[in-house]
Amino acid sequence: MYSFEIESPVSVADAVAALGKEEAQALGGGQTLIPSLKARLAAPAVLVSLSKIDEIKGISAADGVLSIGGGATHASVASEAGAYPALAALAVNIGDPAVRNRGTIGGSLANNDPAACYPAAALASGATIVTNTREIAADDYFEGMFTTALEDGEIVTEVRFPIPEKAAYVKFEQPASRFALVGVFVAKYPDGVRVAVTGASEEGVFRWSEAEAALSGDFSASALEGLSLPAEGMMGDLHAAPDYRAHLVGVMTRRAVAAAQ
Template sequence: MYAFDVERPTTIKEAVDALAAEEAQALGGGQTLIPTLKQRLAMPSKLVSLTGIAEMKGISKDGNTLKIGGGTRHVDVAKEAEAHYPALAALASRIGDPAVRNRGTIGGSIANNDPSACYPAAALASGATIHTNSREVAADDFFQGMFTTALEEGEIITAVSFPVPEKAKYMKFEQPASRFPLVGVFVAKFADGVRVAVTGASNDGVFRWTEAEEALSSNFSADALDGLSVSGDGMISDLHGSGDYRAHLVVVMTKRAVAGAH
């Protein structure tokens, strides 16, 4: 590690002001950033911890929408969302290990947009809205590629609003060492159609499988996906699996998610 300053604001305004400083970096749960600093892949001169901002924590329900503070830990999403959005709670309960779940935050995960992270799939499939200190961004516009989002310099995620679907399920084919998904699929059925989001598979990060959405919107059953396929072009290929293998898993995990949603 190297020397840097740490600020611990207690309000969103204080955090935004602190991030205006040169080479300042927001710090959520630190599950990605701290290892990055240790490897000197990033070297900000100041870290602005968001963990002390009470207004960025907790879960509330308004009608059919579940709003989760950006600083809410995975373990709290797993517990508090269970009664309102079971599929989202189950997703949170299987992120990483207990140490990760007790430190990592939903806002940090979505802001980082790791190509194999679980929350981006939930946000995209749910048609979520990402709230920042200055605006609201639809999930369809927020995720813009591997580790790339619509966030601007100094902008932080304060909350995420999830419309609660009629039925939903997240299924992931887990890499046992990292517990990241080789492929994860979140399926959400709403009154006006079905949304399917895939993580872990593409070099461009999380994406919607629109062909499956059209088929499932007409017939919400695993059989509706028979004959559909995903191209291996542009898929992640590494020692854990080729692009074609991941493309095959997209279909398999989508079918399992649909079956599980029933």
């Protein structure tokens, strides 16, 4: 691991100031960044830990919206996001207890791993990602694998999830990491259904518009009969070929709809 300095601010303002230093990088729970440092894939001169900033850790629900602080851990979401059961259930199945008690929702969304679970939840929910400077709609936030609309020095301070009428998240797990080989989050709102897929595409999380149109007319697994995605553009690795991932998207979507009923 490279040598580096570490700072632990207790306010967002102090964290933003610390991130203004040369080669500074934010540190959430460290579940992605620390392994990257160990593998010498990242070499920041200064790590700015966000773990002591209490103002970005709260979870509350009001007026049909669940608000989660960017510093809330997966374990906190699992235990305190009962107003949005599908989201709480998603958090329960992230990694193992050590990961859930250290990893944060803000860190996951900022990293935007192509197989992470929260990006699918945010995109399917039409969530708003709030930073220290602005609010970003989920449809505008995710820009590709490990890429988001965040600019240098921006910190995810809150994520606002409109609570749907029905929702479910189903993933086909990679058993060693518990990342999604393919994961699908389905959310039904009064104005339609949103379907977001993670773990499948080379471009990262995406919405399956054909499934959304079918389910908005008939929210049942049978409405998806005959729908499929091409293997082109899907990830292929030692765990699954592109055509298998494309097939899994259909299977997981039907299972998510059934689970949401």
